[in-house]
Amino acid sequence: MAAAPSERTRVKRLNKRAKYDAETVHGILDAMPVCSVGYVFKGAPFVTTTLQWREGDHIFWHGSAASRMLEACENAEVCVSVSIIDGFVMARSAFNHSCNYRSVMVFGTARKITDPAEKELRLRNFTEQLWPGRWDMLRPVTAKEIKATTVLTLALDESSAKVRNGPPGDDEEDYALPIWAGVIPVRTQILPSTDDPRLIPGLTPPPHIGSFKFG
Amino acid sequence: MAAAPSERTRVKRLNKRAKYDAETVHGILDAMPVCSVGYVFKGAPFVTTTLQWREGDHIFWHGSAASRMLEACENAEVCVSVSIIDGFVMARSAFNHSCNYRSVMVFGTARKITDPAEKELRLRNFTEQLWPGRWDMLRPVTAKEIKATTVLTLALDESSAKVRNGPPGDDEEDYALPIWAGVIPVRTQILPSTDDPRLIPGLTPPPHIGSFKFG
Numbered sequence: 144m145a146a147a148p149s150e151r152t153r154v155k156r157l158n159k160r161a162k163y164d165a166e167t168v169h170g171i172l173d174a175m176p177v178c179s180v181g182y183v184f185k186g187a188p189f190v191t192t193t194l195q196w197r198e199g200d201h202i203f204w205h206g207s208a209a210s211r212m213l214e215a216c217e218n219a220e221v222c223v224s225v226s227i228i229d230g231f232v233m234a235r236s237a238f239n240h241s242c243n244y245r246s247v248m249v250f251g252t253a254r255k256i257t258d259p260a261e262k263e264l265r266l267r268n269f270t271e272q273l274w275p276g277r278w279d280m281l282r283p284v285t286a287k288e289i290k291a292t293t294v295l296t297l298a299l300d301e302s303s304a305k306v307r308n309g310p311p312g313d314d315e316e317d318y319a320l321p322i323w324a325g326v327i328p329v330r331t332q333i334l335p336s337t338d339d340p341r342l343i344p345g346l347t348p349p350p351h352i353g354s355f356k357f358g
Numbered sequence: 359m360a361a362a363p364s365e366r367t368r369v370k371r372l373n374k375r376a377k378y379d380a381e382t383v384h385g386i387l388d389a390m391p392v393c394s395v396g397y398v399f400k401g402a403p404f405v406t407t408t409l410q411w412r413e414g415d416h417i418f419w420h421g422s423a424a425s426r427m428l429e430a431c432e433n434a435e436v437c438v439s440v441s442i443i444d445g446f447v448m449a450r451s452a453f454n455h456s457c458n459y460r461s462v463m464v465f466g467t468a469r470k471i472t473d474p475a476e477k478e479l480r481l482r483n484f485t486e487q488l489w490p491g492r493w494d495m496l497r498p499v500t501a502k503e504i505k506a507t508t509v510l511t512l513a514l515d516e517s518s519a520k521v522r523n524g525p526p527g528d529d530e531e532d533y534a535l536p537i538w539a540g541v542i543p544v545r546t547q548i549l550p551s552t553d554d555p556r557l558i559p560g561l562t563p564p565p566h567i568g569s570f571k572f573g
Contacts, residue, residue, distance in 0.1 A: 151402070177443055179394035181405035187366070190396035190405055190439040192461055224405040228392055233551075233567065237485055237496050238503040246407055270452055281452050282532050288453040310554045317497050323561045324554040327570055332547035336448075339525045339539040346538045352448065355542055 151250055152303045162304040165200070171247045171304055172197045172225055175358055176273065180204065181222040182253075184215040195223060196269040197299075202249065203256075203265050205294045213293040216253040223249045223297060227358055230328040234311035235320050243308045243326065250301040256294040259286070265294050274351035331358030366465055367518045377519040380415070386462045386519055387412045387440055390573055391488065395419065396437040397468075399430045410438060411484045412514075417464065418471075418480050420509045428508040431468040438464045438512060442573055445543040449526035450535050458523045458541065465516040471509040474501070480509050489566035546573025 145163040147153035154161035162168070176194040183189070191212040195202045202223060206213050230243035256262045263284060270278045311324050336352050360378040362368035369376035377383070391409040398404070406427040410419045417438060421428050445458035471477045478499060485493045526539050551567050 177441070179396075179405045179407075179439060179441075181394075181396040181403035181437075183398055183401075183403050186398075187435045187465070188396035188398050188403055188437045190394045190437045190463070192394075192439060192441040192459075194457070220402045222396075222403045222405045224394060224407060226392070226394075226407040231488075231570070231572075233489075233492075235497050236503075237481060237493065237499050238507070240485070242409070244407075248405070250402070266452060270455070273446075274448075277448075278452065280537055282450050282529075282535055282537065284452050288451075292453070310552075310556070313556075314497075318556050319558075320497055321558055321561060322495055322497065323563050323567070324557060325551050325563065325567075326554075327551045327567060328549040329572060330547050330549065332545050334543040334545065336540050336542045337525075339528075339541075341525070341528075341533050342539060343534075343536055346536060348538050348540065352538070352540075352542060355446070357446075357544060 147303060149250070149301045152248070152301045154303055154305055160305045160307050162306060167304045167306070168247050168299060168302050169197060171227065171245045172202060175225050175227045177225070178204065179224045180212065180216060181224065182212065182216045182219060184211070189215065195225065196272055198265070198268055200299045201296045202299065203269065203294055203296045205266060205269070205292055208291050208293045210293065213295060216295055217255045219253060221251065221253045221297060228329055229308065230326045232311050232326055233324055235313045235317040235322040235324050239311055239313050241307060241311065245304070245306050247302060247304045249297055249299055251297050253295045253297050256296060259289050262292065262294050263289050266292065274355060276349065276351050280349065333357060362518060364465070364516045367516045369518055369520055375520045375522050377521060382519045382521070383462050383514060383517050384412060386442065386460045387417060390440050390442045392440070393419065394439045395427065395431060396439065397427065397431045397434060399426070404430065410440065411487055413480070413483055415514045416511050417514065418484065418509055418511045420481060420484070420507055423506050423508045425508065428510060431510055432470045434468060436466065436468045436512060443544055444523065445541045447526045447541055448539055450528045450532040450537040450539050454526055454528050456522060456526065460519070460521050462517060462519045464512055464514055466512050468510045468512050471511060474504050477507065477509045478504050481507065489570060491564065491566050495564065548572060
């Protein structure tokens with residue numbers, strides 16, 4: 144089992160749930176683009192929800208070049224958190240209720256991608272990972288749009304995963320009680336796509352819409 | 359329309375999506391217990407995922423009394439963020455792709471509930487809001503368990519919501535392009551509960567399990 148890459152990365156609470164191997168960390172990041180970016184702005188904590196994507200041992204996120212979040216994150220310490228809730232764990236005591244989940248925390252200094260060609264490539268990769276084939280079907284990006292977009296990146300050097308699954312862990316003497324216990328599983332459901340009301344008649348969703356997975 | 363309660367609460371980017379009224383803020387908090395708590399620990403940002411619940415104009419969250427997160431949050435500035443992703447908005451250009459979402463940010467100073475009786479009441483309310491009737495069916499909480507649990511609270515004075523819904527907003531000239539555009543809706547799906555393998559034979563899930571809603 145891989146060790147914690149740094150002290151702040153080491154999971155303190157319920158550390159039997161901790162995992163530090165790249166396969167686990169990458170698997171969770173790849174399954175869930177939605178992330179929370181934590182940063183400090185004028186001494187106070189901020190959390191912004193955005194989408195991340197992974198390429199190798201880095202994650203990336205993007206937004207408007209006018210974004211306060213992206214500006215505050217550049218060359219600054221950030222904490223990026225991804226969590227997938229898999230279920231509610233219903234125990235025989237309130238105390239032993241829990242959640243099943245897969246989560247990742249990444250710490251480090253966020254860097255801005257400055258080269259416009261690299262920026263465009265990263266954005267293309269982001270789109271293609273979610274919807275293969277979509278980028279080339281779209282109206283091409285313009286230099287102005289690339290300029291108006293900031294892309295940040297963070298190395299996965301300091302990352303950890305925490306995973307819980309399975310049934311409740313009740314106190315041994317509580318198992319004899321006549322109380323229903325178990326798990327309520329939850330998952331993200333993708334519903335059938337809806338056409339833009341202004342869609343040109345006759346156009347149908349490309350395959351990457353129907354095959355989209357998330358969570 | 360309600361105004362932003364403070365400067366840091368005012369939504370800067372795409373502020374037509376901002377809402378500051380209690381009904382919108384409360385509705386989002388009540389629909390989604392999963393939250394990200396941002397805090398500063400030794401000068402660096404941390405984000406911890408946990409569950410929040412609302413009572414009136416305060417939110418609450420809890421955890422182990424030994425938790426680094428809860429200790430770092432007590433009497434400290436925090437940012438609590440809740441986000442519900444409702445769909446992926448597929449435009450005719452990469453630039454105009456977006457998400458439909460409902461999100462809330464709350465800023466302020468977290469306080470610890472110190473009175474054991476209030477702590478127990480808050481935890482009871484948390485459980486009862488999610489699963490009405492469950493608290494009284496469970497093995498009663500012990501004084502030791504209450505002592506081992508920290509409950510924090512945060513006023514909703516400084517909160518804001520940001521909501522996007524509807525079809526893509528493409529550049530006017532792009533609507534003529536033969537590119538499929540629309541929305542891929544997503545939602546949280548509750549699956550049928552699974553019994554604990556150690557369940558006493560013959561016990562069936564109480565009504566609050568089947569009626570559970572989330573997201």
